[in-house]
Amino acid sequence: MKIAVIGGTGLIGSQVVTDLNAAGHKAVPHSKSTGVDVISGQGLEEAVAGADVVVNLTNSPTFDEASPAFFQTSMDKLLAAAHKGGVGHFVILSIVGADQVPELDYYKAKVLQEQILAAGPVPYSIVRATQFMEFMDAVMSWTADVDTVRLPATPIQPIAAKDVADAVAQVAAGAPLNSIRIIAGPEIFSLDELGRITLAHKGDNRTVVTDPTAGMFAAVRGDVLTDEHAHLAPTRYTDWLS
Numbered sequence: 023m024k025i026a027v028i029g030g031t032g033l034i035g036s037q038v039v040t041d042l043n044a045a046g047h048k049a050v051p052h053s054k055s056t057g058v059d060v061i062s063g064q065g066l067e068e069a070v071a072g073a074d075v076v077v078n079l080t081n082s083p084t085f086d087e088a089s090p091a092f093f094q095t096s097m098d099k100l101l102a103a104a105h106k107g108g109v110g111h112f113v114i115l116s117i118v119g120a121d122q123v124p125e126l127d128y129y130k131a132k133v134l135q136e137q138i139l140a141a142g143p144v145p146y147s148i149v150r151a152t153q154f155m156e157f158m159d160a161v162m163s164w165t166a167d168v169d170t171v172r173l174p175a176t177p178i179q180p181i182a183a184k185d186v187a188d189a190v191a192q193v194a195a196g197a198p199l200n201s202i203r204i205i206a207g208p209e210i211f212s213l214d215e216l217g218r219i220t221l222a223h224k225g226d227n228r229t230v231v232t233d234p235t236a237g238m239f240a241a242v243r244g245d246v247l248t249d250e251h252a253h254l255a256p257t258r259y260t261d262w263l264s
Contacts, residue, residue: 023075024047024050025073025074026050026052026069026070027050027051027052027077027079028053028058028060028069028078028100029078029079029081030049030053030079031051031055032053032079033156034183034186034187034190035077035079037183037184037187037191038077038187038190038191038194039051040187042194047195050073052065060096060099060100061092063099066100066103067106069103070103070107072107074109075109075111075112075194075195076104076109076113077113077190078096078097079115080096085126085128086128089131090127090131090134093131093132093135094138097139101143105143110144111144111146111197111198112139112142112146112198113147113190114136114146114149115149115151116132116133116136116150116202117129117150117151117152118151118179118204118246118249118252119242120132120133120150121133122244123241123246123247136202145198145200146199146200147194147199148201148202148203149190149202150202150203150204151181151186151204151206152206152207152248152252153180153247154182154186155182155262156183158216158217158220161173161213161217161237162217162220162221164236164237165233168228169228170230170231171217171228171229171231172231172236172237173213173214173233173236174235174236174240175232175234176239176242176247177213177245177247177248178212178216178239178248179210179247179252180207180209180216181205181206181255181257182255182262189203189205189253204249204251204252204253205253205254205255206248206255207258208254208255208258209259210245213239214230214231214232219260219263223264
């Protein structure tokens, strides 16, 4: 199949392209660097022309109240181009628990993206993943100083980006689900515990302080960012760190 991967040069997209091409498909990466702009619409019709599948892995440049507008505009333009081009399957990557944390603008934006896709004219699949292992350094940086890192005890189930890409590629190569597939890492941690494991592995002597008000994930109540019944990926966190 010919598969257009929009956002195909990023962390997940580049690996999805590699996986699909290794499986014998013709996956083509598209991004601003290749002349495709999902907000202005520049290059979209050309990018999806002749494609059997479109995988949209573009992301809002911010996590704030501007993010819903990004997904509204980009999805409207992408779906219009895909429908015009006769695309038979449209895939997006979303977040486990996004619909359970309305306090977070970015999560509301991802739910909006899902809703636009489900209501659109193209058969679809949504892959919801838990938090990426690769994002742990960024999460800690939000609330860190010279001596401490403050993190809430929010339960999370981290997944390696490679495992996310493998799952997205598998879904893209299959028939449209017209529903959601949930994927997650094999282990559940509290976020503060994960911070301690990460710092210890790096030889970082800063102390993790459990703070229920610290950072973006402080808004999360309960264990909605985990799913024990998900399709579980193989990579364990300590193996990924190594």
